[in-house]
Amino acid sequence: MMILHSHPASPFVRKVRIAIQMLGLADRVEMRDADVNDPADPLRRHNPLGKVPAFVRENGSALYDSPVILEYLDHLAGGGFIIPREPEARFAALALQALCDGALDASYLLMCEGWYRTPEQRVARWIEKQAGKVERALTTLEAASPALSGMPNVGQIALACLLGYRDFRFDGTWRETHPRLHAWHDAFAAAVPAFAATMPSSG
Missing domain, CATH: 3.40.30.10 (Glutaredoxin)
Known part of the structure; x- marks a missing residue:
């Protein structure tokens, strides 16, 4: 096991x-x-x-x-399921994963500001830097949301988890300004039962 x-x-x-x-x-x-x-x-x-x-x-x-x-x-x-074998598709999926993971890292650091620092200790430039990473990533993804067909790849899984985390920790504020991502998120959730089954909980 x-x-x-x-x-x-x-x-x-x-x-x-x-x-x-x-x-x-x-x-x-x-x-x-x-x-x-x-x-x-x-x-x-x-x-x-x-x-x-x-x-x-x-x-x-x-x-x-x-x-x-x-x-x-x-x-x-067996290979080739969530990481495509064909080079162009493979590197597109890996690059999408890297972008979404980076936005998740920045989102987590923003949460850490509230968990580990008092309001007096927080640095506005640092917060703006992390928030800027997230917003640029979401803007890029809004302009070119990946097509959903067949089994989602690692990049699409990462994107769904990024949007889910923004819902979980940041009250879903991304939805109003990113309608294409909103629709993409809902389509992913409908197509992948594991997404609802892995809904995060407090901690």
Whole structure:
């Protein structure tokens, strides 16, 4: 049995959980909630960075973070499912994943401002820098939302998780100004049952 060190609020974990369900691997993976703030949590034995997701293979070796895990899951399922084999499609999917992951990183850093700093400690330039990354990413994605046909690829999974995280942590403020992404999100949710099944919870 393989193990996924998880957290219910992590969009990066959500990417992996969606892929596991889409690829029919759910019966081979045990989900284990991790406490990223606990030095004694087993997570740190498998990922020295103490970050989720971390994935433990059947041979005991660990993989991290989400892009690497997704590539392994695709390989495990036979390849060519969520990471296209054809070079142009492959690199387009990987580039889309990188853009969405970057916007997720910036979104998480904005949340950290509120979690770890008092209002007096917050730096406006830093907040504006992270918010700018998110807005530029959403503007780019609004102008060229990826077509949905067949099994979603890693980039499309990452985009859905980005929009879901903006709903979860930022009250869905992106929807009013990004109608094409709004429609894309709803189409993805309708086509991929795993998206609703992996809805984040507080934490």
